[in-house]
Amino acid sequence: MRAARRLLSALALGAVLTGLGAGPAQAAGYRYWSFWQGGAGGTWAYATQGPATARPADGDVTGYRFSVSEDSADSSRPRTAPDFAALCAAVPAKDGMKRVGVVVDFGAPADAPKGETPPEPKTGCAQVAPEATAAEALAAVAKPLRYNDQALLCGIAGYPRTGCGEQVAEKTGSAPAASSPSPAASAADGNDDGGPSVGAYAGIVAVAALAGGALWQARRRRQR
Incomplete structure (x- = not known):
């Protein structure tokens, strides 16, 4: 059980760091x-x-x-x-x-x-x-x-x-520093709130689901 919890924490943290470190195109x-x-x-x-x-x-x-x-x-x-x-x-x-x-x-x-x-x-x-x-x-x-x-x-x-x-x-890389908008900035910028990209959120959800599965498997083994 304790090992499964450690796995869940490690995977979730990895997903967050990946989402924040790799900026959108x-x-x-x-x-x-x-x-x-x-x-x-x-x-x-x-x-x-x-x-x-x-x-x-x-x-x-x-x-x-x-x-x-x-x-x-x-x-x-x-x-x-x-x-x-x-x-x-x-x-x-x-x-x-x-x-x-x-x-x-x-x-x-x-x-x-x-x-x-x-x-x-x-x-x-x-x-x-x-x-x-x-x-x-x-x-x-x-x-x-x-x-x-x-x-x-x-x-x-x-x-x-x-x-x-x-x-x-x-x-591909980090978003450029804030400055005057380009002619098509509003159309090109799909993440104008400054938060993680949609891809980052999707990665976090997917990794959390995998970690949840590992936790469920650990519980089953303990009940046997």
Whole structure:
């Protein structure tokens, strides 16, 4: 009886440790267009709004970079500096309109979907109405734009031809540190409460059942 109890405790503890130590499969990255805003000193800052709602002011610069990244913390920045004076030098100011510099970086060949080649970077100066959004400024210099049914920007100037924020690889290990969500984070994360995965719970139940069987067998032997 005592041996069976020790077996039950050892198996249950092993199941818990296994469930906590081996994290679920995590997405290695998503292929998508990230949205950036020009900051002070010629730097880029990851935008806190999407291009459909952000309303840049006259003299602002917006940027777009196509790449594979796990979240905003490791997303690649546009490789052209957000220099409004250079981008809009050939577009004179006009009453009742605003000028917004636009940088479109189609990314590296390694991040391109299969069978596609990224075009050369594109820049422009959009002259649009004062209330225009970043998406409207982008459309003024880099049509056509492609969106999905959730208003996620999927393609700029026809690139890429298909796909939208798709998962491109998987890796097994511990969950990444908390950070800004990726485009498909809510769909990819099946364990967002931070607890053990469903597989871990199933393993614990299965091992407990085996241990219970061992305990029952020990009781039968003692009654004989």
